[in-house]
Structure formats: C-alpha cells, structure tokens
Amino acid sequence: xxxxxxISIIDAHGHPFMPTREKKEYSYAYSMCVHxxxxxxxxxxxxxxxxxxxxxxxxxPADASEExxxxxxxxxxxxxxxxxxxxxxxxxxxxAVLSDFGYPITGEGLTGEELAAFASAVEGVCRxxxxxxxxxxxxxxxxxxGLSFEEMLDGFDSYVAEYMKxxxxxxxxxxxxxxxxxxxxxxxxxxxxxxxxxxxRGKYLPGRTDKPFRDYMVFRGLELAGRHGLxxxxxxxxxxxxxxxxxxxxxxxxxxxxxxxxxxxxKIVLVHAGFPYGYEAAFLAANYPNVFTDISxxxxxLGRAVxxxxxxxxxxxxxxxxxxxxxxxxxxxxxxxxxNYFRRVLAEVLSEYVSxxxxxxxYAVEAGRMILHDNAERIYxx
Numbered sequence: 001x002x003x004x005x006x007i008s009i010i011d012a013h014g015h016p017f018m019p020t021r022e023k024k025e026y027s028y029a030y031s032m033c034v035h036x037x038x039x040x041x042x043x044x045x046x047x048x049x050x051x052x053x054x055x056x057x058x059x060x061p062a063d064a065s066e067e068x069x070x071x072x073x074x075x076x077x078x079x080x081x082x083x084x085x086x087x088x089x090x091x092x093x094x095x096a097v098l099s100d101f102g103y104p105i106t107g108e109g110l111t112g113e114e115l116a117a118f119a120s121a122v123e124g125v126c127r128x129x130x131x132x133x134x135x136x137x138x139x140x141x142x143x144x145x146g147l148s149f150e151e152m153l154d155g156f157d158s159y160v161a162e163y164m165k166x167x168x169x170x171x172x173x174x175x176x177x178x179x180x181x182x183x184x185x186x187x188x189x190x191x192x193x194x195x196x197x198x199x200x201r202g203k204y205l206p207g208r209t210d211k212p213f214r215d216y217m218v219f220r221g222l223e224l225a226g227r228h229g230l231x232x233x234x235x236x237x238x239x240x241x242x243x244x245x246x247x248x249x250x251x252x253x254x255x256x257x258x259x260x261x262x263x264x265x266x267k268i269v270l271v272h273a274g275f276p277y278g279y280e281a282a283f284l285a286a287n288y289p290n291v292f293t294d295i296s297x298x299x300x301x302l303g304r305a306v307x308x309x310x311x312x313x314x315x316x317x318x319x320x321x322x323x324x325x326x327x328x329x330x331x332x333x334x335x336x337x338x339x340n341y342f343r344r345v346l347a348e349v350l351s352e353y354v355s356x357x358x359x360x361x362x363y364a365v366e367a368g369r370m371i372l373h374d375n376a377e378r379i380y381x382x
Contacts, residue, residue: 002347004368008095009339010376013271013296015100015329016110016118019081022331026070029331032301033241045303050337057091085121085332092339094126098170098380102133109140129170129382131233132163134221143202149193153220160224170380172225173233174218178240179204180211181248184218185256192216219262226266231380236281237274239297250274251281258288266290267379272297272327278309282316292379293317296325300338307345314349319367323376346371
C-alpha cells in the first residue's frame, strides 16, 4: 500500500469556517444542503464516517457513542477554537486553502470580527488564498437601488483590481449555474443592459428572469480572470440543494462558453468534478488544454461517492489536471475529514493500479503528489 501521509495538502476549493455560524445540530456539517430541517442528517454515511475519524483523533474507544463523540468535539471547539482548528489542520496535513470568501451566499456577509477569527485560527498552520465570487460582488457588495448598468460594470472591474492589490488572490469564480444552469451563451451589451434594468434586484429571481445579465457577468468575470492572470472557477454538478436544478448542471452545457476566444485565454477549473457527471467533467479537462478539475464535495458530503467518482476522473483526465478540494465551509471539520479520507482513498486506488500493472510505483507516487499538492500550486500559481 502506498503511503501519502507525509505529503502536505493544498485544498483547492474551500470556504471560511466560523464558530459563530455553526448549526446547532452537528450532523448538518456533513450535508451540502443549504436549508436546515429538510432531512435527518444523523443518518448520512458521511456523518457516520466522520464520527469514526474523530474516535481515532480523540483516542476514544471504538464503541464510543455518537453523543460522546459529538460532545468531545464540541467541548474542544468551544474551549479554544483556534487551538482546535490548528489540531485538525495539523492532523490532516493541510498546508494551504483556496477560500471563497463569498460564503455564505445568502443573508449578510461575514463580519470583520468573523474574518479576523478565521485568520487567527489558521495562522501559522495554513496559507490562505482568496477567490472572488462574481455573484457576491454584484449582489451584496456593489448593488444598490438605482445603480446603473454602467456603474455596475465599472464597479465590478474596479473591485477585482483593488481586491487583488490587498489580498493574495487565486481566482474569480461563479456559482450562478445553481440558479440559472450552465447553458451560458455570449450576451450582447445591449441585451444585458436591458435585462439588468428590467429584472435585476441584487438577488436571484424565480424563473431566471435575470439570466441574460447573469450570463453577461459570467463572461465579464472570465475576461477579467484572463486579463489578471487568475484562474476562473465554475461550480458544476451538485451543489446548494435543493436550490439548484441538477438537470442543468452537466458540464457538457459549457460547450458554448468553452469554445469562445475569451475562454481559450483563461485557465478554467470545473469545481466538484461535475458530480454526478464525473466522466463529462473529466472529458472536458482532458480535451481542452486550459480546463482542469477538482474532486471537491464528493469527498466531504457524499459518503463513499469519491471512491467511484475519483476513478472516473483518474481514468479519463490527465493526472496533472486533477486537484484535491474539500468544499469545506461553515465547519472546519469538513476540510479535516475530507483531507484525511481522500488521502487514504488516493493511496488505495493508486496502489491497486500498481498491483494490476497499470502504473509503476514511482509514477503512482508522482501522481499522488500532483493531485494532493503540486497541481494546485502550479495551476493557481501559488
């Protein structure tokens, strides 16, 4: 069995975690659902797996009850949150995270105190690089009644430029596919302006009535990413249920966008490996030189799904285009659990390929290092 325990991990897709935003029901941490109370998350495979991982970390007996494990976790987190975070990051070997500070997507943004608490908690154990979310920038930061279309565009361009001066910025991203689908096509300035003036209200609208403006901003963000040498992240596949329409989230729907000149000049990462459309995401990454993917969310919230989904990506996509990511956010536990779990999955899968004569052991070790660390470092230029 290969062993990747000594390789530091770059989490290529994460979010800030906040003790002030943790749900009272701890099992919620292991579902990607954006609405509480819709299901009993205590019966999720991912939650049960995390409980077992905590028994190892805390030195609890194998038959320790769920209540005992959760109480131990909550006690450590409440006593000294910073120390708790550092314990988890060191245990998982997470050296850097690309963090989307646009989380949460609804309600009020993170406060200055919360951001300071996040920075303090990871200080000394993990480097943090920022991602600029298009929709958060437009809806929460820039929007105000009466803001003209021209002012919105100028404000967006200026915000990106100024943000990069003050923060270690790795990329620009969009999550709007969850609300409008991935079928984006170039929209004229005139059409986008008319739709903005008629429909845009600084929040997602039912019926996708603001889709032309949203599509226009995706291409605007893509253009800025290329201009500034940033990666452009696209959320694909499952996410933010039950808000997203999974039928519209197949990466194949990106055909029009990927074949534009603007897209061809920019590094594009398909987040979540398009789950459950893993083959489609891997195929795009394999056949467009500027397209890459990560396996985030499949390893944090979907039980053992990554054991199947990762094989799809590994078999179709060049191995220097695949990255680890957790999609952890709200709870630090998600990033910790995902890193430890995926490290084992990676070792098991690559060891199998060696035993079957598909890879040499030397190449399997190289591939593992690329996926856990080196690819993200190279692709995001960090």
